[in-house]
Amino acid sequence: MxxxxxxxxxxxxxxxxxxxxxxxxxxxxxxxxxxxxxxxxxxxxxxxxxxxxxxxxxxxxxxxxxxNQDEPKPTKENRxxxxxxxxxxxxxxxxxxxxxxxxxASPYVTAEAADQAELQGDDTEHIEVQAYRYGWSFYYNGTSFQNDAQVSSTTTLRLPANQDVVLRVTSRDWLHAFHVPALGLKSDAFPGQYNRLQTRATETGTYQLYCAEYCGSGHSQMLGEVVVMPQDEYEQWRSEQQNASAS
The missing domain is CATH 1.10.287 (Helix Hairpins)
Structure with missing residues (x-):
């Protein structure tokens, strides 16, 4: 050539x-x-x-x-x-x-095994994601962190925008998979074990959540939503949930 x-x-x-x-x-x-x-x-x-x-x-x-070459010739050696x-x-x-x-190797991309008890950082929101047949439950600094009143939700996961969030993914029964394609989040959910995901949502809005591992007859209905909210709205929502739980 x-x-x-x-x-x-x-x-x-x-x-x-x-x-x-x-x-x-x-x-x-x-x-x-x-x-x-x-x-x-x-x-x-x-x-x-x-x-x-x-x-x-x-x-x-x-x-x-x-x-048009009818008789191919062998190529010559060219070191x-x-x-x-x-x-x-x-x-x-x-x-x-x-x-x-x-x-x-980035903590924002790769899921890591996590202990059942994990210390909460000052600037990091910790949320426990529990999968079960056939739905999702979310615990906000509640069951794993005793220094805060329990705040939880089902089906809809709420995240603060522009703040680091740690998700501790587990399962109540058998194998599931937590997957939010638009946010780049995916992790297997094992019973009795925790996988740690870290992310920082930068765009407010609602994103599709679903189970990415076949888990039985209700697998296709195992859907949810992730709502990314401005930080002030998120804090207000969590405060209202905390007060309702304490009363």
Missing amino acids: TRRRAGLVALFGAALLALAVEPATAQPSASTTVEQIWDLNLNLLYVAIPITILVEGILIYTVWRFR RLEITWTVATAIILLFVGVASYQVM
Whole structure:
């Protein structure tokens, strides 16, 4: 392949990359979790799309260039070319590994095993998520933290906007999975165990919650909502619930 043709292929690949990435970057991020996941996806696309275009371009050119050759000839050994693509592959894999590790190691992305009792931070809201056949219960600094009156809700999980929240996910009976796609949240719910999710919702609104693990005949009805509220409205709601529980 001549330098001119290689340049045209590279330019074509860059144009396709721009078209593919621009719509994705325009999407608002509803939480820090989904923002980091999208950033990783876009970084991988920056690498994958040009490589795909380049390889497919070389393949199409080769097929077209030698389409009339009835007797194929063996390729000659080219150590420089072999070393080049080996080093290039190693660099690409290193980039993918580092980028993935930075996101997967983030507490906002990866679920971690948690103890039954976990200390509450000053600036972090702790909520226990309990799955059961076939619904959801949520406890706000209540059952696990004895320094606060119990505040709970069913079906609807309420979160304060622009504040770190720790979700401790568990199950009352058997295996379920807590999943809120728009917020980038997903964790298995095991009976007698806790998985810890941390996030910061940045956009107020209502988001779909459902069970992502088949759990029986009522699995498809195991739905809920996550309502992200301004902090002052969230504090007012929790205060009203706390007063009602104490009375």
